[in-house]
Amino acid sequence: xxxxxxxxxxxPLEGAVAQRVYWLARALHESGRVNEVQVIAPTIxxxxxxxxxxxxxxxxxxxxxxxxxxxKVKRRVSLGRGTVAALSDMGRRPDLVIVYGGGSLYMxxxxxxxxxxxxxxxxxxxxxxxxxxxxxxxxxPFALDNWVLxxxxxxxxxxxxxxxxxxxxxxxxxxxxxxxRIPPLVGGVVRQDVIESRRAxxxxxxxxxxxxxxxxxxxxxxxxxxxxxxxxxxxxxIAGPTRQEIVAMTTDGNxxxxxxxxxxxxxxxxxxxxxxxxxxxxxxxxxxxxxxGFPTKVVEALSVGTPVLANLTSDLDEVLVxxxxxxxxxxxxxxxxxxxxxxxxxxxxxxxxxxxAASLRTAADLFVFHRHVPALDVWLSEVIGCxx
Numbered sequence: 001x002x003x004x005x006x007x008x009x010x011x012p013l014e015g016a017v018a019q020r021v022y023w024l025a026r027a028l029h030e031s032g033r034v035n036e037v038q039v040i041a042p043t044i045x046x047x048x049x050x051x052x053x054x055x056x057x058x059x060x061x062x063x064x065x066x067x068x069x070x071x072k073v074k075r076r077v078s079l080g081r082g083t084v085a086a087l088s089d090m091g092r093r094p095d096l097v098i099v100y101g102g103g104s105l106y107m108x109x110x111x112x113x114x115x116x117x118x119x120x121x122x123x124x125x126x127x128x129x130x131x132x133x134x135x136x137x138x139x140x141p142f143a144l145d146n147w148v149l150x151x152x153x154x155x156x157x158x159x160x161x162x163x164x165x166x167x168x169x170x171x172x173x174x175x176x177x178x179x180x181r182i183p184p185l186v187g188g189v190v191r192q193d194v195i196e197s198r199r200a201x202x203x204x205x206x207x208x209x210x211x212x213x214x215x216x217x218x219x220x221x222x223x224x225x226x227x228x229x230x231x232x233x234x235x236x237x238i239a240g241p242t243r244q245e246i247v248a249m250t251t252d253g254n255x256x257x258x259x260x261x262x263x264x265x266x267x268x269x270x271x272x273x274x275x276x277x278x279x280x281x282x283x284x285x286x287x288x289x290x291x292x293g294f295p296t297k298v299v300e301a302l303s304v305g306t307p308v309l310a311n312l313t314s315d316l317d318e319v320l321v322x323x324x325x326x327x328x329x330x331x332x333x334x335x336x337x338x339x340x341x342x343x344x345x346x347x348x349x350x351x352x353x354x355x356x357a358a359s360l361r362t363a364a365d366l367f368v369f370h371r372h373v374p375a376l377d378v379w380l381s382e383v384i385g386c387x388x
Contacts (some may be wrong), residue, residue: 001035002032002033002034003033003034003035003096003380004036004037004039004096004382005025005038005098005228006038006039006040006094006097006098006312007024007025007037007040007097007100007182008041008098008099008100009021009040009041009100009101009104010041010079010100010101010106011041011042011101011102012042012044013043013056015267016041017100018062018183019184019186020100020124020126020184021039021124021202022050022054023186023369024098024124024161024185024369024376025037026040026171026369027185027376028376029054029381030369030370030373031376032377033375033377034083035053037053038054038055038056038090039054039055040083040086041056041057041059041088042136043058048184056286057085057086059082059086065319070324079108079109080107081108081109083109084110085152087110087249094119095119095384096122096383097110097121097122098122098124100121100123101124101264103142103145103149104145104149104152104153105145107121107149107153107157108153111153111156116303119304119336120159120383121157121158122157122159122161122383123157123159123160125162126294127292128150128166128167128288129146129289130213130280130287131146131147131290132216132223133289141253149165150249151174154171154174155174155175157175157177158383159177159180159379159383160175160179160180161179161181161182161379162180162182162362163182163293163294164183164291164293164294164314164315165181165219165294165314165315166291166314167181167292168180168181178379180376180379182375183294183299183315183366183367184294184296185299185367185368185369186303186367187368187369188303188364189303189304189364190275190304190360202231202235202258203233203279203341203344203348204234204278205220205224205235205236205237205277205278205309206236206238206273206276206279206280206306207220207236207237207280207281207282207297208239208240208265208273208297209270209297209311210241210268211241213289214230214290215282215284216283216284216332217241218249218281219283219332219333219334220236220237220281220337221250222249222334222337223337224259224341225250225255225256225259226334227338227341228256228258230257230323231256232257234258234341234345235260237260237277238262239261239262239264239265239269241261241263242261242263243261246259246261254315264265269276271300271304274301274306275306277301277306278306278307278344278352279306279307279309280297280306280307281295281302281309281310281337281341282299282308282310283310283332284310284311284313286311286313291313291314293314294315295314297349298310298319300361302325302346302362302367303367304358305357305359305366306356306359307326307355307358308326308327309326309329310326310328311332311336312328313326319366321358324354324355325358327340327344327347341358
């Protein structure tokens with residue numbers, strides 16, 4: 001009988017969270033030793049249905065956040081009870097549990113269940129939040145919960161999947177448990193023969209998603225406004241933020257003609273925007289919370305043959321090659337972004353097919369899920385062996 005793995009997720013299973021969970025689960029299943037994966041989550045996106053080897057179970061999570069900060073505190077205190085109940089009710093006990101986020105209290109409850117049940121508990125770690133970005137700030141309960149998770153609780157799990165080099169090294173310093181670094185994954189890349197020839201005219205850029213506290217979309221907006229105030233040189237499509245939010249990023253309250261704010265779009269529409277773009281810009285400050293994660297937007301862009309315009313945070317120094325799959329922004333400031341945009345225009349004019357081919361090669365080599373199956377299989381053996 002093959003192994004049974006449970007993924008415990010306290011967040012709605014959608015967007016980047018859903019992609020992370022699905023492709024890691026798929027990679028574990030492809031190893032040949034895992035024949036069943038069950039995902040426990042509060043809500044399941046309609047795009048993610050049960051398959052022969054994959055089943056979804058609904059349990060409590062972080063839904064209802066709009067009800068106020070003290071409701072969030074109450075929910076955080078009780079988080080994990082429904083997950084433990086779901087684990088206890090399973091007819092066949094899992095051989096391994098992977099916990100995605102949720103804080104120290106959530107992890108501690110599942111760890112306690114795992115110790116009592118003889119099941120190894122591991123963590124998929126994709127963030128190290130800045131405490132100032134959390135509800136109630138640096139001295140609030142969420143900041144404390146996050147600090148305890150990252151500095152204490154995480155060091156007691158039976159294994160870790162880290163999304164970045166920074167998180168991998170952090171866990172190695174405090175724990176002897178098996179650690180594997182796995183970036184964001186995709187199912188495959190678009191074939192070379194369907195790459196569209198880039199048309200003459202304005203250079204097309206696309207940004208899809210929520211910039212949140214990480215992405216300095218404001219720098220790109222202001223750089224475009226400085227370079228192309230009347231339009232004609234660039235076309236920048238922005239999906240996700242509202243027009244009001246983008247206008248607030250400008251210096252004078254006026255959007256240049258080259259910036260098109262599309263609002264919320266479907267996942268399929270976002271993928272198509274990125275695929276048709278010449279470049280995807282992504283600028284972040286060089287801070288711990290930015291370096292701890294790994295920008296999914298870079299992976300999604302490269303996997304459809306679109307190069308990125310980005311500065312080197314996280315592990316991007318291992319991924320991006322200036323002049324091939326990227327234009328590297330030297331610093332997160334407007335003059336550097338302006339310079340990068342000018343260079344991107346030159347590269348697109350000279351050889352757009354080279355840029356697309358280099359982007360696809362990078363994605364195929366680093367981010368397609370089946371590339372990580374052998375290493376995950378070794379990690380799985382180490383975790384189950386260490387916990388025995």
